[in-house]
Amino acid sequence: MVNNILQKLTILSAVLILILTASIGNAYEDVGVSVSIKGNVNYANKKKANLLAEKQAIISYLKRINPSAVKKACAKQLVDSRALLIRNISRKSVSKIGDYMEASYVVCIDDKKFNNRLEELGCDAQTGVTKVTILIMEEPPTKANISMILNPEDSTGVRKLRGLGPFAVFYTSYQRSIRDTIxxxxxxxxxKLTSLDKFEEFQKMKRSNDDPLVGVYFDVDSEDFVINKSLLKFVRSRFAAQTTIVLYYRIKSLYFDQVTRELKADIAISLYNLNSGETKSVGSQDFMVIVPEGQASVAIRDGLAEVASNAASLLMNKAKEQIRRIITTTQIPKTQPVIVTVHLNSKRTMYKVKKNLKPDMISHSEIKDGSLILNLAKGIQADDFVYGELLDVLEGMGIKIPESNIRLNGQEVIIQQ
Incomplete structure (x- = not known):
């Protein structure tokens, strides 16, 4: 009977890990495109439209992740490499409108291969007009949110562990696991994220031989997590002269119950602009597995590292969009105004949007050629306006704009309903 239960728990654990790992490894993104071909709906024109949709999807995706590369030679090379970068393409609609055949597609792009190819061509997002350095560091976890019932006398599951047990002992191994996964x-x-322990000049800041230099360490005297203030001070002085973003992760909670055998971690990520002092929260993500009964504490230790790093990996799916927005914003010349063009289905709706926007964020606005044109006021950043103001106004009117319909291209932003 006991063996059967253990076997079922082991299978359940394996299934959970398999399902969640599959979602972690997913590096594909869908891009919606519409194309127009002069002529009737026939096989030849469908073939032309399919080819045009592939090319258009590559350029649209490039505009999202590195708009400064769109007019470079690498854009053509990416289009030429589309057979390797596109996972599949599906046609959603086709119709004859006037003298033209119009068709819409969803193109699935392999994000990993696309970005690897960009890097090979020297056109990745961090090598635009302004070089952007992204550091990875940690914010201290909350000790009260770490609960691990590992002592035999605590096996009833009603008392917390006395102290932090193996988590404190093996803390640096968790830090390395989370850092390396991110x-x-x-x-x-x-x-490209930069780890501080790769710099020789930072080695003197280590609190122990295996300190991964993420800015937090466990102090055995105070039995608490402490910020390495001298390291933070050195980071500020060392990277003050360049555009630098700090990706902070935090172990929001960590939990193991010896009765239910649940092992769960919750990780939070935020982005801090070292130059402007702005912080953007990405959010948090949890990850849970069931540990089969009878496993040694070393297995639980490794499991804690696994759930924490997997939660961080899932959260990076959200973080990448925020990072790209910040990088794109840094590439915009500060002396030039940002122009936001909003394409909506109704001119009446555009007038309502124009009226509801905060006037101090806009220097000029007009409806021209069926679009709402907005010149942002001096000092207003494109991503702050779009994601902090415009989308809120649109959603308040019942209009939801998908991420794929937002284009940040230098000092120009284009939004399509």
Missing amino acids: ISKANQEGI
């Missing part, structure tokens, strides 16, 4: 996931998305 870096690996970011690399898949074409984002």
Whole structure:
């Protein structure tokens, strides 16, 4: 009977890990495009439309992740490499309108291959007009949110562990696991994160031989997590002269119950602009597995590292979009105004949007050629306006704009309903 239960728990654990790992490894993005071909709906024109949709999807995706590369030679090379970068394409509609055949498609792009190719061509997002450095660091976890019932006398599940047990002892191994997972996931998305322990000049800041230099360490005297203030001060002085973003991760909660055998971690990520002092929260993500009964504490230790790093990996799916927005914003010349063009289905709706926007964020607005044209006021950043003001106004009117319909291209932003 006991063996059967253990076997079922093991299978359940394996299934959970398999399902969640599959979602972690997903590096594909769908791009919606519409094309127009002069002529009737026939096989030859469908073939032309299919080819045009592939090319258009590559350029549209490039505009999203690195608009400064659109007019470079690498854009053509990416289009030429589309057979390797496109996973599949599906036609959603086709119709004859006037003298033209119009068709819409969803093109599935392999994000990892796309960004690897960008890097090979020297056109990745962080090598635009302004070089952007992204550091990875940690914010201290909340000790009260770490609960691990591992002592035999606590096996009833009603008392907390006395102290932090193996989590404190093996804390640096968790830090390395989470850090390395985030870096690996970011690399898949074409984002280069910099680890401080790669710099020789930072080695003197280590609190122990295996300190991964993420800015937090466990102090055995105070039995608490402490910020390495001297390291933070050195980071500020070392990177003050360049555009630098700090990706902060935090172990929001960590939990193991010896009765239910649940092992769960919750990770939060935020982005801090070292130059402007702005912080953007990405959010949090949890990850849970069931640990089969009878496993040694070392297996639980490794499991804690696994759930924490997997939660971080899932969260990076959200973080990459925020990072790209910040990088794109840094490439905009500060002396030039940002122009936001909004394409909506109704001119009446555009007038309502124009009226409801905060006037101090806009220097000039007009409806021209069926579009709402907005010149942003001096000092207003494109991503702050779009994601902090415009989308809120649109959603308040019942209009939801998908991420794929938002284009940040230098000092120009285009939004399509």
